[in-house]
Amino acid sequence: MLRILIVFLAALFFESIDYKKAFSDNYTRALDFVSENTGLIVSYSAAYDTDPEIIMPVLFPEAIRYSIVSDYLETKSLELAYVYSGSTDFSIGYFQMKPSFVENLEKSIRSHPQALSKYDSLLIPEDWQLTEIRKERLNRLKKLEYQVAYVNCMYDILKILHPSIFKHSKEFQIQFVSTAFNHGFLSGQDEILEYSEKAFFPLNGKNNTPRYKYSEISLYFYKNDLPLILSKKK
Numbered sequence: 001m002l003r004i005l006i007v008f009l010a011a012l013f014f015e016s017i018d019y020k021k022a023f024s025d026n027y028t029r030a031l032d033f034v035s036e037n038t039g040l041i042v043s044y045s046a047a048y049d050t051d052p053e054i055i056m057p058v059l060f061p062e063a064i065r066y067s068i069v070s071d072y073l074e075t076k077s078l079e080l081a082y083v084y085s086g087s088t089d090f091s092i093g094y095f096q097m098k099p100s101f102v103e104n105l106e107k108s109i110r111s112h113p114q115a116l117s118k119y120d121s122l123l124i125p126e127d128w129q130l131t132e133i134r135k136e137r138l139n140r141l142k143k144l145e146y147q148v149a150y151v152n153c154m155y156d157i158l159k160i161l162h163p164s165i166f167k168h169s170k171e172f173q174i175q176f177v178s179t180a181f182n183h184g185f186l187s188g189q190d191e192i193l194e195y196s197e198k199a200f201f202p203l204n205g206k207n208n209t210p211r212y213k214y215s216e217i218s219l220y221f222y223k224n225d226l227p228l229i230l231s232k233k234k
Contacts, residue, residue, distance in 0.1 A: 017212065019220045023064050030063035033094060035229050041148055042233060048118060048152040053170060056226060057218040058178040059151055062096040064217070065202045083134045092141040097150060102137055104186055105150055108157045115160055119153045122146075154185050162189050171219060178218035 020027050034041075034056060041059070045052035069091075081088040082099055089100045106123055109116045122140075124133050140146040158180055159166055165176050179196040180187065187195070199211040 016220065019217050022212065026064050026067040029067040030060060031225060033063050034060055037144065038229055038233050040144065044148045044152055050152045050155050053222070053226065054174055054177055055151055055155060057174045057222040058181050059095050060221040061201060061214050061217040063094060065096050066094050068202055079138055082138065083131050086134065093147050094144060095147045095151065097141055097147055099137055099141065102141060102150060105153050109153065112160060116156060122149060122153060151181065154181060158185060174218050174222055175215040178215045182214040
């Protein structure tokens with residue numbers, strides 16, 4: 001409880017960074033991409049009965065990361081290594097999701113068959129050959145629709161695992177869910193809250209770049225950009 005209080009107060013009183021300035025063109029490109037796909041994201045939230053005002057801020061920092069790394073992304077060799085050995089784990093697509101992330105979602109859906117039955121379509125038949133399962137998982141990760149569905153699924157899993165979190169303010173929920181998405185949604189509550197206070201974003205292979213708190217970027221987007229984006233879709 002003390003950890004929750006500390007993080008909650010930090011979210012209210014942190015000294016705001018101008019992330020538009022910090023990420024410059026990468027922020028603008030991410031904003032344009034999310035704006036263009038708001039209809040898709042909102043429609044999936046409606047279908048799954050989740051909150052787009054949480055889903056969109058959770059995803060937004062990864063759109064920034066994708067803009068940063070897109071010029072030198074080359075995953076073909078990594079994809080082959082994953083399909084035939086499962087020995088690699090790497091970020092894919094506009095929202096930079098990893099195969100291990102989807103594997104954990106699939107396991108969670110099977111572990112909570114009643115509560116998460118609305119996500120059954122995300123499961124891949126277990127009687128397929130392992131290489132075919134991995135190929136299908138990669139194919140889905142390359143599709144925006146699946147990535148949006150995956151983050152909705154994670155949101156509902158977190159509501160099962162940490163129901164008390166969702167009794168707090170929307171800002172606190174965004175901070176928690178975005179950190180879980182960035183750090184690992186199966187991590188313990190205390191670990192997620194602790195990690196939310198650390199500045200590691202973006203990890204893009206350049207050691208001389210500034211690092212920021214993932215959840216603070218999500219909150220910045222929620223407060224400064226999301227209201228206008230959603231108002232245009234009404």
